[in-house]
Amino acid sequence: MVPETITTRTLVLAGAILLAFVILLPTAREYVTQSADLRALHADLAATQQQKADAQTALDRFQDPAFLKAEARLRLGYVMPGDKAYRVIDPGDANDGVSPITGKPVSAGVVEREGDAADPWYRTMWTSVQVAGTGVTTDSK
Structure with a gap:
């Protein structure tokens, strides 16, 4: 008797693997795409938070009267009385x-x-x- 090279069991198993691959491939692709998008959004968030911190630091400097006087002298050419x-x-x-x-x-x-x-x-x-x-x-x- 000659052994069969392809059995029904092998065909069913191959079909199940192929079906699982077809079903899971788009899901895996979406997972990878969304993971990359999430990393990009986290990087954008970190950059935006750094810009906010820099802007807040600049805003806080303008609360200092000495800084305001220095900026008025430098940028606007103001002169103190008697100078x-x-x-x-x-x-x-x-x-x-x-x-x-x-x-x-x-x-x-x-x-x-x-x-x-x-x-x-x-x-x-x-x-x-x-x-x-x-x-x-x-x-x-």
């Missing part, structure tokens, strides 16, 4: 010894701004508008 402020102008920017900002004569590339702290901002702006119409340029090219 004397100087603006150094690049010699290439000074045109015929006249300040492009105030229209006043410049000596040795330095403009002294002694009374600017008492001048209102709108007066400085209006002076700038008047100087802009005189043809004084700030380009040295």
